[in-house]
Amino acid sequence: MGRIGIKQVAALAGVSTATVSRTLAGKPVDAAMRARVEQAVVATGYRPNLAARRLRSRESGTIGLIVADIRNPFFTAVSRAVEDAAFAKGLRVILCNTDENEAKEQMYLRLMEEERVTGAIFAPTRASADALARTRLTFPLVLIDRAAPASQHDAVVLDNAGACAELVRHLHMARGYTRIAGFFGAASTTGRERREGYERAMCELGLEPDGCFLDHGNGFAEAAVDEILRRPARPEALIASNGVMLVQMTRALLKAGLAIPRDIGIAGFDDEPWTEIVGGGLTVMAQPTEEIGRSALQMLLDRCANPDSAARRLVLQARCIAR
Missing domain, CATH: 1.10.260 (434 Repressor (Amino-terminal Domain))
Incomplete structure (x- = not known):
């Protein structure tokens, strides 16, 4: 055609x-x-020509940024990086928060159409990611954190499986834990990939995987901790697959009167200031949030300038901060 x-x-x-x-x-x-x-x-x-025209003329000069949860320290940091990079290019940013809700995602994609944005950066749920191949948009889209399978869209993602596998290896080989439970976000491809890495590493180390998915929202992480503490043989350490889950589970453990790491260990994702002071410091996988934000914006501008080029996927690495 x-x-x-x-x-x-x-x-x-x-x-x-x-x-x-x-x-x-x-x-x-x-x-x-x-x-x-x-x-x-x-x-x-006719999306590509429209996007390129707007970029050249700056008559739109606006991009959309649709994130899953602005309370998540990861998305807060990425949003700041995108805004900084956009400001340097003379672009404005419309920021939308979806709460991992597919209906809100679709509403904000329609908003981007109505605002006639130059393009958008989007962190979709699994459901929306799977549906993107059947969705026709009038603007280019760059995915962050979560990529769609066989996507026609550019994406900037983390090596999620590798990062979680490294966390498991640290907890076992450096700290000596053998019963390690993992908790993963149910709504995102990120949670699924991190669980795959967790299970792979546990099996490679000869350990029994004990992982489950948690829904997004208040109360689910706390309920998971309550269930763990009722087990006759509870895990020795926990892995939380995102920053919001990590702080909620840590709070629940401390509220239950447990000392970290004397009574139970916990590790997770995102190097936030509070992780340095709990239990002498929690081990975390630090994500390259600034690089993710800058790279996503540059990919969006490249897509506008070269609308017919093949979709690209940039895979970045997390850094283990052992404490």
Whole structure:
């Protein structure tokens, strides 16, 4: 199939190419004609040329950033990195928080359409990631933290399986733990990949995996800790697969009167200041949040400039901070 051009959009909308150009440039156009042009853009998939035009003209000058949970220290840091990089390029950022809710994700993707953003950076749930191949957007999309399978979209992700496997090896080989339980976010591909790395490392070390998925939201991590403490033979150490889960589970352990690491060990992701002072310091996998944010924005700009190039996936490494 040949590349869709402005003439095809004009023909489908029943307007002149000049009207299409004026609509895409955000200039005054009859409302009915504008609606027909925008519908034709979606129907024909004229996204790449539209995005490149806006980037060159700066008549939009706005990008979207859709994150799963702004309370998660990882997304807070990545959002700051994206905003800093965007500001340096003269771009504005619309920040949206989805709470790992698919309906909110779809609502914010529609908002990006309505705002006619140059492009968007998106951390999708597993459900939305799987559906992206069937979703036609009028702007380019770069995925962060979570990538869609066989995606046509660029992505910046972590080696999640490798990072969690390294955490398991540290807890066993450096600290001597043998009963290590893992807890992973149920809504994201990140949680699934980290569980795969956890189970692989446990099996390689001859240990029995004890992992489960937790739903997103208040109370689930605390309930998991309560269940652990009721076991006749509770785990010696816990792994939390994201920063929000780590702080919730640590709080629950301390509230139960347990000393870390004397009574039970806990480790997880994201090098936040508080992790240095609990129990003499928690071992964490530090994610390269600044590099993720900067790389995602640059990928988005590259995509606008080169709309027909093959999708890229940048895989970054976490750093183990042993305490």
